[in-house]
Amino acid sequence: MGETVRDRVEKALQELRPRLQADRGDIELLGVVNGVVKVRLKGACAGCPMSTMTLKMGVEQYLKKSIPEVVRVEAVQ
Numbered sequence: 355m356g357e358t359v360r361d362r363v364e365k366a367l368q369e370l371r372p373r374l375q376a377d378r379g380d381i382e383l384l385g386v387v388n389g390v391v392k393v394r395l396k397g398a399c400a401g402c403p404m405s406t407m408t409l410k411m412g413v414e415q416y417l418k419k420s421i422p423e424v425v426r427v428e429a430v431q
Contacts (some may be wrong), residue, residue: 363386366416366420374397375397377399379399381399384430389426392430393430
């Protein structure tokens with residue numbers, strides 16, 4: 355059986371993870387439902403005032419470009 359959208363999202367997040375970890379942050383995939391990727395920002399990313407920009411302009415744009423099924427990315431506390 356082929357890779358699921360969740361599998362592809364997890365692989366893409368693995369590619370992004372070193373950039374977040376360089377700033378003492380991280381990201382955890384919670385799930386993918388109807389093209390909406392739910393993530394939790396961790397470490398320094400969790401309280402960073404720039405986290406919304408990182409999420410929308412960085413993570414979301416990268417995932418949408420890499421995985422056409424992704425509609426948006428939402429952070430969950």
